[in-house]
Amino acid sequence: MTEMKGMTSPRAGCREIIVASGNPHKVEEIREILAPCGFAVRSLTEVGAESMPEPVEDGNSFAENARIKAVAYARSLGRMVLADDSGLAVDALGGAPGIHSARWAGTGATRAERDASNNAKLLRELASVPDARRSARFVCALCLATPSGRVVAETRGEYPGVIGHMLRGTNGFGYDPLLVVTSDGRTSAELSPEEKNARSHRAMAVRAMVATLGSRAFGQ
Secondary structure: OOOOOOOOOOOOOOOEEEEOOOOHHHHHHHHHHHHHHOOEEEEOOOOOOOOOOOOOOOOOOHHHHHHHHHHHHHHHHOOOEEEEEEEEEEHHHOOOEHHHHHHOOOOOOOHHHHHHHHHHHHHHHOOOOOHHHOEEEEEEEEEEEOOOOOEEEEEEEEEEEEEOOOOOOOOOOOOOOOEEOOOOOOEHHHOOHHHHHOOOHHHHHHHHHHOOOOHHHHOO
């Protein structure tokens, strides 16, 4: 992949990180955690790279796919890039949908339509599964790469719960309305952004990354 033309570079010493995701919800969740730590978090759209060809995510795990994205985008943009690969792992389904979570049902032209199709499929797949066997977890793998494509750090977070029997809540995205994550029976989509960022898989992975994001992480 070649370097993008016409793009400005951050000033020397700027603690800027590009999040290699087309999902604005993911970018915002990461920004809410990293911004108070002194990092300028930019999306691909904000740096004019939303039309870049996406690397082929042909890894066999969340960690492999996060690494593929981080390295490819970092080299092309000449910036520090943080890539995320995440999804839902359901025990009764052998870990599915796993790395295929985003397009599991295979239908839907928009993100909202795909989310609706995926959630409908999950409810069908678990229709006869009793509550005791509906355990699941969101998994997030993060990879940070330098402009030269060197991997600085990789982290992982998990967000356990059980799959409910109906969609509840309007916050979050994806499978959030189905994953019950609290002792009082609330789904991830029923939590406020602050509550979710205190405990989610992405929050755990980002916080694990923060300790690595010192000045040494910005070398070429």
